[in-house]
Amino acid sequence: MPVLTPVSLDDAVRLLDAHPGALVLAGGTDLMVEINEGHRPIGSGGDPTVVVAVDRIAELRTWTVDRGADTVTIGAGVTYRELLDEPLASLLPALAEASRTVGSPQIRNAGTLGGNLGTCSPAGDGLPVLSALDAVVHLVSAAGRRDVDVHDLMVGVKRTSLAPGELIESITVPLLDGWQGYSKVGVRNAMVIATASACLVTDRSSRTVRIALGSVAPTVVRCPDAEAFAAGVVDHDARTVPDDAVARFGELVAATSRPIDDHRSTAAYRRHAVEVMARRLLRRAFPGRPA
Amino acid sequence: MTAMEVYTLRVNGDDREVADAWLGESLLYVLRERLGLLAAKGACEQGECGSCSVLVDQHLVCSCLVLAASAVGREIVTVEGLAPVGVPSDVQRAFVDAGAVQCGFCTPGLVMAATDLLDRIPDPTDMQIREELAGNVCRCTGYGRLVAAVQQVAVARREAGEPA
Numbered sequence: 217m218p219v220l221t222p223v224s225l226d227d228a229v230r231l232l233d234a235h236p237g238a239l240v241l242a243g244g245t246d247l248m249v250e251i252n253e254g255h256r257p258i259g260s261g262g263d264p265t266v267v268v269a270v271d272r273i274a275e276l277r278t279w280t281v282d283r284g285a286d287t288v289t290i291g292a293g294v295t296y297r298e299l300l301d302e303p304l305a306s307l308l309p310a311l312a313e314a315s316r317t318v319g320s321p322q323i324r325n326a327g328t329l330g331g332n333l334g335t336c337s338p339a340g341d342g343l344p345v346l347s348a349l350d351a352v353v354h355l356v357s358a359a360g361r362r363d364v365d366v367h368d369l370m371v372g373v374k375r376t377s378l379a380p381g382e383l384i385e386s387i388t389v390p391l392l393d394g395w396q397g398y399s400k401v402g403v404r405n406a407m408v409i410a411t412a413s414a415c416l417v418t419d420r421s422s423r424t425v426r427i428a429l430g431s432v433a434p435t436v437v438r439c440p441d442a443e444a445f446a447a448g449v450v451d452h453d454a455r456t457v458p459d460d461a462v463a464r465f466g467e468l469v470a471a472t473s474r475p476i477d478d479h480r481s482t483a484a485y486r487r488h489a490v491e492v493m494a495r496r497l498l499r500r501a502f503p504g505r506p507a
Numbered sequence: 508m509t510a511m512e513v514y515t516l517r518v519n520g521d522d523r524e525v526a527d528a529w530l531g532e533s534l535l536y537v538l539r540e541r542l543g544l545l546a547a548k549g550a551c552e553q554g555e556c557g558s559c560s561v562l563v564d565q566h567l568v569c570s571c572l573v574l575a576a577s578a579v580g581r582e583i584v585t586v587e588g589l590a591p592v593g594v595p596s597d598v599q600r601a602f603v604d605a606g607a608v609q610c611g612f613c614t615p616g617l618v619m620a621a622t623d624l625l626d627r628i629p630d631p632t633d634m635q636i637r638e639e640l641a642g643n644v645c646r647c648t649g650y651g652r653l654v655a656a657v658q659q660v661a662v663a664r665r666e667a668g669e670p671a
């Protein structure tokens with residue numbers, strides 16, 4: 217049977233080792249579109265003739281909380297639907313907000329966070345969240361395990377640093393102490409690929425504000441200048457920030473974006489959109505004005 | 508193309524054999540072209556329209572985005588499996604009563620989505636119905652009648668469940 221359905225991670229790794237070039241299939245919401253449209257040759261000549269479906273691997277479909285380290289580790293096969301369920305949604309609110317904007321119920325029931333990383337579209341809604349949270353991605357192959365910073369996994373438009381035969385096993389993100397949220401602009405509310413998006417997370421204990429942008433560069437980008445500026449102007453305890461600082465934050469975020477004109481929007485609109493989203497997210501995180 | 512061995516899908520409670528399939532075939536294709544189950548409709552083939560919606564292990568998915576041979580061992584339910592022919596389910600009946608069926612092309616997908624929605628959320632608000640049905644495109648009804656049909660079922664089920 218050319219579609220292999222391992223139920224353990226060990227078996228999956230062994231199968232990928234035994235079948236070089238095999239296609240890894242998770243929810244299929246990106247891959248099947250390519251197969252249906254004939255953009256992904258499969259099953260003839262030198263094309264992949266073996267598919268390894270990873271959706272029955274229990275290890276990939278679970279998530280765990282480490283209260284000592286204050287982290288959550290999410291299996292690559294966890295779906296958007298599951299990220300929206302409690303208690304995960306309350307633990308990782310920005311990821312839940314982003315998940316709610318993905319496609320439709322049908323897409324959220326099938327699509328996985330691992331698949332979002334595997335595809336590595338600049339518009340992937342999970343990716344700004346993983347970037348803002350400085351996620352660590354755990355990879356596994358017959359050669360062993362390695363951990364990579366999410367920013368080192370995303371190397372270009374739909375390009376990752378995954379090695380052949382390597383699987384994304386899980387993703388670890390910190391449990392932060394502070395407001396976090398996701399914002400997305402598109403032409404409608406459902407079933408829309410982001411024209412521009414932003415994730416802002418705050419952390420009282422480290423006194424940091426972090427922001428990552430989607431759809432405005434070849435990969436998701438962080439905004440170090442804006443983050444450094446924010447750290448100096450917000451009050452994490454009183455949850456306040458002055459109006460002029462909010463405006464400046466928006467400008468710094470827009471300056472970091474490197475958007476392009478394409479069929480979905482213009483560079484100018486995208487730059488404007490991330491500026492507005494950044495201002496709104498910072499104001500939501502710090503609703504008060506200092507006295 | 509690589510010919511595949513025979514594999515078996517469990518559809519509407521029956522084991523159905525699929526032979527001589529191509530590796531890349533979607534569940535939608537296999538349902539329609541190999542198993543003769545024509546309820547799920549093919550339109551966009553990219554998960555945008557929802558007209559091919561089916562349940563796989565009780566999850567509503569677009570069958571065009573399911574690799575057919577990867578669904579071996581899963582419970583697949585299509586509209587054909589919701590109710591016997593000639594005896595529509597309450598959701599199907601409500602669609603007709605509320606005028607939520609016009610050209611009918613999107614209807615099987617929407618019936619699957621509405622059935623799934625009411626199983627999970629027995630008492631939905633209009634907003635919830637709209638969000639839950641956002642993966643199903645209808646070009647005729649304008650959606651108002653679809654929302655009404657779902658509400659009609661929710662009310663009827665509630666009344667049926669209440670003591671007289």
Ligand SMILES: Cc1cc2nc3c(=O)[nH]c(=O)nc-3n(C[C@H](O)[C@H](O)[C@H](O)COP(=O)(O)OP(=O)(O)OC[C@H]3O[C@@H](n4cnc5c(N)ncnc54)[C@H](O)[C@@H]3O)c2cc1C
Nearest residue numbers: 242243244245246247318319328331332334340341384554
């Ligand atoms: C109608 C529609 C609407 C959509 N809307 C959105 C949206 O709003 N936002 C958004 O971000 N995306 C959207 N998508 C894209 C898609 O749903 C997401 O990118 C999703 O996360 C892909 O996950 P999957 O499990 O379906 O991946 P698959 O299609 O199964 O795989 C995608 C890629 O990742 C690789 N892969 C998957 N799992 C692993 C693993 N564990 N290890 C290594 N490689 C792996 C595969 O080999 C493949 O290259 C949409 C898609 C459709 C069809």
